[in-house]
Amino acid sequence: MSLSSALRVALDALLVNKGRSLLTSLGIVIGIAAVIAMVAAGTGTREKLDERLNSVGKTLILIRATTRSSVGLMTTAQPFSVQDVQALREDSRLRRMLVGISESQFELVTATTPTSHCHTTATGGTPEIKEIRAWRLASGHFYTDADVRKAAAVCVLGDTVRKKLFPTTNPVGQNIRVHGITLQVIGVLAPKGRAPTGADQDDQIFLPITTLQEKIAHQRNVSVVVTAARDPAYLKPAEERIREILRQTRRIRTGMEDNFEVTSVQEMAQLAVYVTTALNVLTVVIASISLVVGGIGIMNIMLVSVTERTREIGIRMAVGARPKDIRNQFLIEAVVLALLGGLVGVLVGLGIALLLGFLLNWPVYVSPAAVALAFGVSAAVGIFFGYYPAAKASRLDPIEALRYE
Numbered sequence: 136m137s138l139s140s141a142l143r144v145a146l147d148a149l150l151v152n153k154g155r156s157l158l159t160s161l162g163i164v165i166g167i168a169a170v171i172a173m174v175a176a177g178t179g180t181r182e183k184l185d186e187r188l189n190s191v192g193k194t195l196i197l198i199r200a201t202t203r204s205s206v207g208l209m210t211t212a213q214p215f216s217v218q219d220v221q222a223l224r225e226d227s228r229l230r231r232m233l234v235g236i237s238e239s240q241f242e243l244v245t246a247t248t249p250t251s252h253c254h255t256t257a258t259g260g261t262p263e264i265k266e267i268r269a270w271r272l273a274s275g276h277f278y279t280d281a282d283v284r285k286a287a288a289v290c291v292l293g294d295t296v297r298k299k300l301f302p303t304t305n306p307v308g309q310n311i312r313v314h315g316i317t318l319q320v321i322g323v324l325a326p327k328g329r330a331p332t333g334a335d336q337d338d339q340i341f342l343p344i345t346t347l348q349e350k351i352a353h354q355r356n357v358s359v360v361v362t363a364a365r366d367p368a369y370l371k372p373a374e375e376r377i378r379e380i381l382r383q384t385r386r387i388r389t390g391m392e393d394n395f396e397v398t399s400v401q402e403m404a405q406l407a408v409y410v411t412t413a414l415n416v417l418t419v420v421i422a423s424i425s426l427v428v429g430g431i432g433i434m435n436i437m438l439v440s441v442t443e444r445t446r447e448i449g450i451r452m453a454v455g456a457r458p459k460d461i462r463n464q465f466l467i468e469a470v471v472l473a474l475l476g477g478l479v480g481v482l483v484g485l486g487i488a489l490l491l492g493f494l495l496n497w498p499v500y501v502s503p504a505a506v507a508l509a510f511g512v513s514a515a516v517g518i519f520f521g522y523y524p525a526a527k528a529s530r531l532d533p534i535e536a537l538r539y540e
Contacts, residue, residue, distance in 0.1 A: 159436040160476030162429020163516060166422040167477050167509045171484025173418040174505045176491050179498040194234075194364040195267070195400045198223075198377060201358070213385070213394055214356035222384045223360065228376055232369040235263030238344050239359045242352050246300060246340060247312045253299040256339040257290075257313060259347025260361070267363040275307040275322030278343050286345040290318040294326040295337040311340075316350045318342060370399050426512065429476060430520035437469050437524035445531065452533035462529035469521020470514055477513025481506055 200214045215238070223229060224236050239260045246255055264270075265277045278289050290311070297306055306320045318340075327336040348355045362377075364370045374397045381387075381395055441448070448461055485501060492499040 155436060156472060156475075159432045160429065160472055160479070162425050162427075162432055163473055163476030163513055164429075164480040164483060166425035166429060167480025167513060168484035168487060169418055169422045169425065171481055171501065171505060171509060172487040172491070173415055175484070175488035175499045175501045176497070177415050178500040178502065179488075179492060182498055182500060193400060194367055194370060196233075196362045196364065196370070196374060196377070197396075197398050198360040198362070198381070199358060199396045199398075200394070201396050214358050215360055215395075216357075216384075219381060219384045220357065220360060222380050223362075223377060226376065226380055229373060229380075232364055232373045232376070234267050234363040234365055236360060236362045237261045237264040237267055238357045239264065239361050240344055240347055240352065240357060241359070242347060244313045244340075244351065246296060248300050248309070251300050251302075253296060255293075255296050257347055257351060258339050258341050259344035259352075260341065261344055264341070264361060267361055269363075270327070271325040273323045273325045274305065275320070277322055278341070283343040283345050286349050287343055288316065288318050288346060288350070289321045290340045290342040290346075291322040291324060292320055293324050293337040293339045293341075295335055296340055297323050313340070314351050318346075364399075367401065370401055374399065426516055430473075430516045433469055433472055433517060434520040434524060436472075437465060437521055438527070440468070441465065441524050441528045441531075444528075448528055448531050449533050449535070452531075458529035461531075462525045465525035465528045466518065466521050469525065470517035473513045473517030473521075474510060477510050480513075481509050484509075 198215075220236065220238055229236075237260045239258060242257045242259070244255060244257045246253055246257075258264075261283055262277060262279055270277075272291075273294070275291070277291055278287065281287075282289055290313075292300070292306055300306065300311060301309065306323060309320050310317050311320060312318070324337070324341070330336050344357075362373075364373050377397050378393065381397075382393065385394060387393060451461065452458075488499040488501065491497065
């Protein structure tokens, strides 16, 4: 019997009991659907995370004057001094590895114009922060070292703040008031979107750190230093060198805990990837159980089918069918049943993934390799669990099979 004839006979046999065939392949459907949906959602999540990391800066390093307790709570430590930052700037090894170093300070403020206002974050820093964070300007220019030295009353607006304060006009050259201080807008940043933490990176204004310290915050403490490695390969060496320098300048003796924290955005990415991978592994384990249950269902239904078609088997053998022909016929039926379950599972998984993407506003991506693997696993389940019933059918005695009622 040709393969096309065997497939036609297999489909006819399965369609005789449509409900039974559907219920039999339900375990395959659930297992494949779960894997497809989770892989699609997980891949989309990684792409979204990668996009947001690119917007923040994949090589960004944050140096914070905080300590972490044994239970993970963050507590404020001694702020960074001018000498701490200067030592980092002057180190020859760090200059080869880093884009630049910027002192930063944050203050929650209310920015107003004569016609509107908004609550936002004022970020004071040195001009290097533009290169470190890879900010692009939509209009105007960024503040300079001269602006920092004289604590100039100038600022650069994020796109969200620009939309709130100047929805229809060009803000460059206009004035805003922050905590009673008048600042001239000298530039507007191009939009960046949300950070991996979900914070809106465009909902802030940038101004010289001395302006923020002297005219708004009224204190000169620096609790954050921002920098970025020139290349991802420099991230770890740069972090280690930063720790060495700060332990020296802050006089931390051997054996004592750091009173600062050096972290990179890559560490957040690695944690997210670890969580996603763990979820995918858990899904595969659950799906495997479902596939085994589905495979056992296929074995049971094929054994029932062999019993129901014993007389048919005897007739086929009587007219010349060989045992391997009988075995192959039932094996093909088991594989077709598993593949149909796999096909329905892929469609259901795609539907679930698209629904999740729509509800969560999250991208989903289904790899052709994942679909091919799903069909491969379905076929393997059909072969593995269908072989025993097929072999049993091929070993029937033709005379006894013809007598079977």
